[in-house]
Amino acid sequence: MSIADLVNAHVRDLEPYEPGKPIEEIERELGLQGSVKLGLNENALGPSPRAVAALHAAVDGVHRYPDGHGLALRRKLAQRLAVPEAGLVLGNGSDEILELLAKTFLSPGDEVVYAWPSFAMYPIVVKGMGATPVAVPLDADHVHDLEGLAAAITERTKIVFVCNPNNPTGTSVGAEAFDRFAASLPENVVLVVDEAYVEYVRRDDFPDALAWVERRPATIVLRTLSKIYGLAGLRVGYGVTTPEFASYLERSRHPFSLNAMAQAAAVAAIDDEEHVTRSRELNARGMAYLETELGALDIEVTPSDSNFLLARTGAGVDAALVREGVFVRGMAGFGLPEHVRVTVGLPEENERLVKALRRLREGA
Numbered sequence: 001m002s003i004a005d006l007v008n009a010h011v012r013d014l015e016p017y018e019p020g021k022p023i024e025e026i027e028r029e030l031g032l033q034g035s036v037k038l039g040l041n042e043n044a045l046g047p048s049p050r051a052v053a054a055l056h057a058a059v060d061g062v063h064r065y066p067d068g069h070g071l072a073l074r075r076k077l078a079q080r081l082a083v084p085e086a087g088l089v090l091g092n093g094s095d096e097i098l099e100l101l102a103k104t105f106l107s108p109g110d111e112v113v114y115a116w117p118s119f120a121m122y123p124i125v126v127k128g129m130g131a132t133p134v135a136v137p138l139d140a141d142h143v144h145d146l147e148g149l150a151a152a153i154t155e156r157t158k159i160v161f162v163c164n165p166n167n168p169t170g171t172s173v174g175a176e177a178f179d180r181f182a183a184s185l186p187e188n189v190v191l192v193v194d195e196a197y198v199e200y201v202r203r204d205d206f207p208d209a210l211a212w213v214e215r216r217p218a219t220i221v222l223r224t225l226s227k228i229y230g231l232a233g234l235r236v237g238y239g240v241t242t243p244e245f246a247s248y249l250e251r252s253r254h255p256f257s258l259n260a261m262a263q264a265a266a267v268a269a270i271d272d273e274e275h276v277t278r279s280r281e282l283n284a285r286g287m288a289y290l291e292t293e294l295g296a297l298d299i300e301v302t303p304s305d306s307n308f309l310l311a312r313t314g315a316g317v318d319a320a321l322v323r324e325g326v327f328v329r330g331m332a333g334f335g336l337p338e339h340v341r342v343t344v345g346l347p348e349e350n351e352r353l354v355k356a357l358r359r360l361r362e363g364a
Contacts, residue, residue, distance in 0.1 A: 010130040023327055032325050036352050038343040039329040041308045043230035048275040054268035058261050066260035073263050076270050086243035092257045094222045094237030098125045103252040105158050105190055106131040113152045114161035115144045117334035122161050142169040142302050146181040163194040168341045170304025178207035191219045197306035199228040200283055217242050228279050229269040234262040283307045286344035293354045308343045324356035
């Protein structure tokens with residue numbers, strides 16, 4: 001008998017999330033230096049200087065356990081979002097909250113409906129509980145097919161995920177369509193709205209998902225400080241829901257899962273509105289540049305409401321760009337073999353990507 005024979009079948013059959021090798025290791029293997037990293041949707045400006053200062057100030061206290069309730073961060077978020085503190089769930093990244101949702105609501109035989117391609121962790125956390133993921137293809141414009149999601153819901157459906165803006169396509173759904181969809185859901189289906197990129201949204205009619213927490217108690221909105229706040233390495237996520245809903249997720253959460261350094265930096269980052277504004281403006285200029293320049297290269301770009309864009313460059317371009325010292329995210333694993341996901345970088349990084357793509361096109 002092997003260890004595999006002892007493992008739950010639904011775990012044994014999982015295909016784990018593959019983050020890939022560290023870029024530094026790939027540089028060493030290929031003899032590269034000074035590569036441009038545009039594959040993980042990180043804030044090109046980095047973290048707020050206030051957050052960095054808060055990290056330094058918190059170092060002397062690392063021998064103490066963190067505040068298990070995250071009171072300072074909880075209060076800051078409640079004040080900023082005008083929501084009750086008891087309705088907030090803090091997590092080691094929003095990924096942890098996805099795990100809490102799966103542990104709290106899913107059992108073998110349950111179904112979870114979500115769009116695809118979308119965030120890769122959705123089917124992983126679902127399968128990890130022995131439940132069944134039900135993927136609904138995006139429409140022809142790489143946008144959530146909300147009618148298709150609604151049609152996929154059965155009496156076995158426990159959760160429906162809506163990633164808005166969607167990762168990896170950057171597309172979003174508007175308020176009218178979203179409100180119609182949310183209102184149509186059975187009350188015994190948990191609606192999870194993943195808004196990791198909400199601070200980058202450009203469309204005027206973006207849905208007010210937080211309002212649905214009051215209208216529909218089986219609703220939770222997920223957000224993160226990994227993106228526009230630049231704290232990806234510290235893993236700070238949170239969910240906004242009703243106090244009752246939150247209380248059940250808290251029963252499944254590990255104590256002290258959000259470390260003291262992360263909490264201190266998060267509080268400081270939220271207060272630095274100037275850094276958020278600068279990040280948003282830099283992203284808007286970079287997005288406009290990339291849309292124009294890639295369009296000039298006859299590369300199809302999907303309109304994006306995030307800090308990245310989906311570009312149809314042709315198969316194998318992600319690997320070719322690595323040899324040029326430019327790292328983007330290939331989309332073959334998401335069923336889009338001719339596409340790459342490109343994070344908006346600093347101006348010089350965006351220019352380097354465009355020049356690399358131009359060289360590849362000229363050499364084709």
